[in-house]
Amino acid sequence: MNKEQLFQQIREKKSFLCVGLDTDIQKIPRFLLDTTDAIFAFNKEIVDATHDLAVAYKPNLAFYESLGVNGWNSLEKTVNYIRYNYPDLFIIADAKRGDIGNTSSLYARAFFDSMDFDAVTVAPYMGEDSVKPFLTYVDRWVILLALTSNKGADDFQYMSEDGERLFERVLKYSSEWGDEENMMYVVGATRAETLSDIRKIVPDHFLLVPGVGAQGGSLAEVARYGMNKQCGLLVNSSRQIIYASSGEDFAAKARSAAQEVQTEMAGLLDQYL
Numbered sequence: 001m002n003k004e005q006l007f008q009q010i011r012e013k014k015s016f017l018c019v020g021l022d023t024d025i026q027k028i029p030r031f032l033l034d035t036t037d038a039i040f041a042f043n044k045e046i047v048d049a050t051h052d053l054a055v056a057y058k059p060n061l062a063f064y065e066s067l068g069v070n071g072w073n074s075l076e077k078t079v080n081y082i083r084y085n086y087p088d089l090f091i092i093a094d095a096k097r098g099d100i101g102n103t104s105s106l107y108a109r110a111f112f113d114s115m116d117f118d119a120v121t122v123a124p125y126m127g128e129d130s131v132k133p134f135l136t137y138v139d140r141w142v143i144l145l146a147l148t149s150n151k152g153a154d155d156f157q158y159m160s161e162d163g164e165r166l167f168e169r170v171l172k173y174s175s176e177w178g179d180e181e182n183m184m185y186v187v188g189a190t191r192a193e194t195l196s197d198i199r200k201i202v203p204d205h206f207l208l209v210p211g212v213g214a215q216g217g218s219l220a221e222v223a224r225y226g227m228n229k230q231c232g233l234l235v236n237s238s239r240q241i242i243y244a245s246s247g248e249d250f251a252a253k254a255r256s257a258a259q260e261v262q263t264e265m266a267g268l269l270d271q272y273l
């Protein structure tokens with residue numbers, strides 16, 4: 001999916017919601033454990049219940065890899081299910097990869113050839129040759145970690161040299177490696193106040209913004225400081241939506257939680273676009 005198509009989806013659905021499929025076998029409703037693939041069964045119900053309210057889904061690989069080969073199968077089935085039933089949705093592999101060049105090319109092949117993801121999250125620490133192999137695919141995206149939502153972001157990301165903070169340097173250097181048609185950046189919603197500085201460096205790129213909901217970030221603040229002419233935001237919420245209930249009504253409750261976020265997003269799109 002390219003940038004214009006993504007913006008088109010945002011306009012049509014009046015939503016820039018990304019639902020995080022952080023599907024934890026220990027948190028999903030107990031009755032699902034009787035099915036042959038409980039993780040896939042859960043994801044299928046969540047996607048069916050929320051697909052018209054969201055523009056993107058983001059399975060976090062840790063939740064699948066921790067289950068070994070079964071988890072990997074559930075992940076593939078989830079991606080194929082979304083692709084086949086809802087082809088207009090944007091699918092992000094939250095894998096946080098990046099390695100020496102030839103290894104990164106195989107990671108890229110894993111997510112873009114073997115599996116049909118639109119985008120993969122990548123860590124910038126190993127530099128240009130670790131990121132570029134992901135950028136050789138047409139209409140596929142690298143989402144580079146810039147300023148993360150967790151407390152540990154303070155350890156390195158704000159380190160400053162000549163008045164420039166590390167995350168700003170990451171944005172400046174890396175925006176030369178690709179362009180706004182194949183790169184996005186992760187910026188935590190808990191760092192919303194920094195979004196205006198970030199927008200000075202990457203005014204047109206899409207940003208993936210996790211950290212609303214369970215981590216306490218404010219959607220209104222994210223939109224206020226981060227939205228651009230083409231929205232430019234995918235705001236992720238995982239636990240707040242997918243674990244809205246642990247009972248038989250989990251999918252309906254997930255829909256209500258997603259609906260609440262989408263309604264706020266529709267208002268913000270009206271306000272800023």
Ligand SMILES: O=C(O)c1cc(=O)[nH]c(=O)n1[C@@H]1O[C@H](COP(=O)(O)O)[C@@H](O)[C@H]1O
Pocket residue numbers: 020022060094121147148149150186187188210211212213214215236237238239240
């Ligand atoms: O890359 C990410 O998606 C990510 C980056 C970041 O800075 N903070 C962050 O929370 N995430 C991911 O976003 C999701 C947030 O989940 P909730 O806090 O449950 O909404 C998890 O899958 C995290 O791994």
